[in-house]
Amino acid sequence: MNLITVAILAPLSTAVLILLLRRLPATLALLGIAIGLLASIGLLANAFNGITNEIILPGLPDLPLRLVATPLTALLSTLVAVVCNLVMIYAVGYMKLDGEKLRFFATLLLFAAAMQTLVLAGDWILLLAAWELIGLSSYLLIGFWYRRPGVTSAATRAFLYTRSADLGLYIAVFILIASAGSSDIATTLNTGGGTAVVAGLLLLVAAMGKSAQTPLHDWLQRAMAGPTPVSALLHSATLVAAGAILLIRTAPMLPPDTLLVIGIVGGITTVVTGLIALGERDLKRLLAASTSSQYGLMLVAVGAGVPLAALLHLIAHAAIKSSLFLGAGVFQHSRDGTAFTQLEGAGRDQPHCFFGFALAALALAGIPPLSGFFSKDAIIAASLASPNALMLTTFALAGTLLTGAYMARALHILWRGNSQKHDIVGLGWMGAGLAGLVTLAVILGAAFPSLETLLNESLSGNTLAQVLGLSAALSGLTLGWFIPMQRLLGPLLPWAQRGFAIAGGVDTWVVRPAFAIARSCEQLERGLYAAVLGVGRLGLGIGRAVRYSDERGIDGLIFSLVRGTVELGSRARALQSGLIHREMAITVVGTALILATLLVALLI
Amino acid sequence: MSIELLLALITGAALFGVGVYGALSQTNLVMIMMGVELMLAGAMVNLVAFWRYLHPDNPAGQMFVLIIMTVMAIEMAVGFGVAIARFRAKGSVEMEEAAELKG
Numbered sequence: 212m213n214l215i216t217v218a219i220l221a222p223l224s225t226a227v228l229i230l231l232l233r234r235l236p237a238t239l240a241l242l243g244i245a246i247g248l249l250a251s252i253g254l255l256a257n258a259f260n261g262i263t264n265e266i267i268l269p270g271l272p273d274l275p276l277r278l279v280a281t282p283l284t285a286l287l288s289t290l291v292a293v294v295c296n297l298v299m300i301y302a303v304g305y306m307k308l309d310g311e312k313l314r315f316f317a318t319l320l321l322f323a324a325a326m327q328t329l330v331l332a333g334d335w336i337l338l339l340a341a342w343e344l345i346g347l348s349s350y351l352l353i354g355f356w357y358r359r360p361g362v363t364s365a366a367t368r369a370f371l372y373t374r375s376a377d378l379g380l381y382i383a384v385f386i387l388i389a390s391a392g393s394s395d396i397a398t399t400l401n402t403g404g405g406t407a408v409v410a411g412l413l414l415l416v417a418a419m420g421k422s423a424q425t426p427l428h429d430w431l432q433r434a435m436a437g438p439t440p441v442s443a444l445l446h447s448a449t450l451v452a453a454g455a456i457l458l459i460r461t462a463p464m465l466p467p468d469t470l471l472v473i474g475i476v477g478g479i480t481t482v483v484t485g486l487i488a489l490g491e492r493d494l495k496r497l498l499a500a501s502t503s504s505q506y507g508l509m510l511v512a513v514g515a516g517v518p519l520a521a522l523l524h525l526i527a528h529a530a531i532k533s534s535l536f537l538g539a540g541v542f543q544h545s546r547d548g549t550a551f552t553q554l555e556g557a558g559r560d561q562p563h564c565f566f567g568f569a570l571a572a573l574a575l576a577g578i579p580p581l582s583g584f585f586s587k588d589a590i591i592a593a594s595l596a597s598p599n600a601l602m603l604t605t606f607a608l609a610g611t612l613l614t615g616a617y618m619a620r621a622l623h624i625l626w627r628g629n630s631q632k633h634d635i636v637g638l639g640w641m642g643a644g645l646a647g648l649v650t651l652a653v654i655l656g657a658a659f660p661s662l663e664t665l666l667n668e669s670l671s672g673n674t675l676a677q678v679l680g681l682s683a684a685l686s687g688l689t690l691g692w693f694i695p696m697q698r699l700l701g702p703l704l705p706w707a708q709r710g711f712a713i714a715g716g717v718d719t720w721v722v723r724p725a726f727a728i729a730r731s732c733e734q735l736e737r738g739l740y741a742a743v744l745g746v747g748r749l750g751l752g753i754g755r756a757v758r759y760s761d762e763r764g765i766d767g768l769i770f771s772l773v774r775g776t777v778e779l780g781s782r783a784r785a786l787q788s789g790l791i792h793r794e795m796a797i798t799v800v801g802t803a804l805i806l807a808t809l810l811v812a813l814l815i
Numbered sequence: 816m817s818i819e820l821l822l823a824l825i826t827g828a829a830l831f832g833v834g835v836y837g838a839l840s841q842t843n844l845v846m847i848m849m850g851v852e853l854m855l856a857g858a859m860v861n862l863v864a865f866w867r868y869l870h871p872d873n874p875a876g877q878m879f880v881l882i883i884m885t886v887m888a889i890e891m892a893v894g895f896g897v898a899i900a901r902f903r904a905k906g907s908v909e910m911e912e913a914a915e916l917k918g
Contacts, residue, residue: 789914789916792911
């Protein structure tokens with residue numbers, strides 16, 4: 212059996228098994244995801260040895276479905292599997308007291324399987340299917356606590372935002388298949404010219420939706436309504452990563468114009484969402500905004516023409532961001548909430564957790580020798596070397612600065628304050644998952660050179676980039692730690708806290724008109740319905756009138772004629788007495804009368 | 816008009832009048848039929864008188880009388896048949912009792 216099959220089917224079949232057995236969800240989930248991890252590692256090992264696993268399934272006529280484990284996809288698959296495993300271990304503790312473990316773990320496994328399909332897909336049709344599946348399962352997971360107020364609307368919002376951006380992917384895929392005549396991703400990457408520009412921009416739209424880039428970033432912060440392990444998974448290696456993965460995989464095809472647009476979108480996002488994160492009043496929402504910001508940095512790297520830098524940052528960010536979320540989940544259980552007012556001093560409750568959280572935060576800010584330093588350095592070096600060096604470097608440095616500032620601010624709030632001791636159920640499992648991810652976040656940087664050899668590309672080291680990046684990160688951290696956020700943001704604060712009114716703008720310019728159209732369509736529909744009903748009523752009325760005139764009019768006429776005739780007959784019958792004498796007398800008298808009349812007529 | 820014709824017409828009218836009276840005044844079916852015979856006889860006297868004194872060369876008048884006599888004979892046969900049937904069934908031929916025949 213092919214390892215690809217195992218990597219995808221192990222989580223999927225475990226999900227089915229959980230739903231069928233209806234017991235031991237946590238154990239089964241851990242087992243299934245671990246088997247998937249082994250398969251992914253096997254794929255990666257094969258990739259290191261130069262073996263490419265591939266499966267070709269019968270699909271549409273002339274468009275077979277392909278699953279392929281190239282070095283890139285095997286690496287991504289391993290990343291997804293590792294993060295899923297650690298998050299799953301954490302989730303066992305996190306969900307200890309929840310009543311609906313079956314649904315949770317089954318959906319999480321479905322999510323993992325869909326994401327494996329997405330990264331391993333070798334053709335566009337399978338990729339589209341997996342893309343839709345991760346949209347669906349993230350909707351289910353964000354809306355997991357559907358009884359709580361606001362959760363379903365957050366899930367629906369996330370689904371609709373990503374779903375409308377998906378239209379870009381659909382059109383791009385149709386264009387690519389039509390122009391290349393094949394659905395194989397590797398073949399379509401040879402597309403060039405105007406087609407590539409258009410398809411690239413459409414792919415960017417899809418990636419903007421999934422990776423929560425400005426102006427479509429609003430759904431990600433609202434998606435915090437889901438359980439924390441879900442947030443960790445969404446933000447690190449799955450849903451949100453799908454957008455960046457899409458762009459990284461298609462990067463060889465993208466022409467310079469498209470790359471420039473991608474860089475600008477990413478740069479604007481990293482600054483805007485960085486400011487939003489700085490002004491945020493809730494830990495999980497801060498981390499969500501930070502995710503958008505980091506994916507903005509990856510887009511900058513793609514825009515600079517070095518997708519490898521984006522990939523490295525994606526990997527480092529996956530480990531870092533899931534650690535941060537898992538830490539936030541521990542604090543959430545400790546204080547029953549994630550608002551900063553509740554979390555003051557929460558770091559002192561759980562010093563070990565806080566240590567892990569702080570390590571991950573520093574890694575995100577880009578402090579050596581943690582993994583984030585190497586990936587950020589790669590991004591800054593890439594933007595320095597790109598044709599639009601000035602703009603992209605500014606964006607990248609601003610993003611780095613803001614990252615340092617908001618992470619320092621979060622750490623500051625978590626540490627300053629009074630400790631409150633709370634017992635947390637399932638802390639052991641949560642700690643294990645967190646520890647694994649933090650370790651990854653710390654040491655991943657050492658693995659980057661071997662990844663570069665695996666992918667057969669190399670990043671040029673750049674001392675200038677390192678100096679610039681480190682100084683931006685350090686100054687960001689200092690600013691965030693020592694200067695209160697209100698002073699730091701100044702007049703921008705109310706704007707940042709309202710998300711720069713972009714969500715409102717989307718509401719005003721997209722959602723309201725959509726609702727208005729829907730409403731007028733409904734009016735039209737109701738009108739048509741009423742008209743149809745009216746026609747029906749009219750027909751019924753005519754029918755009734757016809758029946759009435761038939762029964763009372765024509766039938767009545769005939770019946771009255773009949774009745775009249777019968778009555779006339781019975782009256783005439785009275786004359787027929789049967790008494791011969793009387794009748795003869797009448798005859799004689801009648802004849803006499805006739806004769807008399809004749810006589811009178813003759814005489815006159 | 817000759818006096819003979821007038822006499823004949825008066826005789827016919829008298830016969831007819833006696834017949835009418837008989838048909839109206841009698842209650843027995845046989846007697847009523849005899850009244851009717853008298854009326855027919857009166858009519859025939861009239862016919863014969865008109866033929867004899869006004870159009871003696873035209874045989875249509877004679878023929879007409881002969882047809883009436885035939886009809887009279889048939890009528891008698893039918894009438895007496897009915898009377899006999901009635902008598903056998905009810906034991907009388909009184910017409911006042913036969914009103915139920917109208918159905």
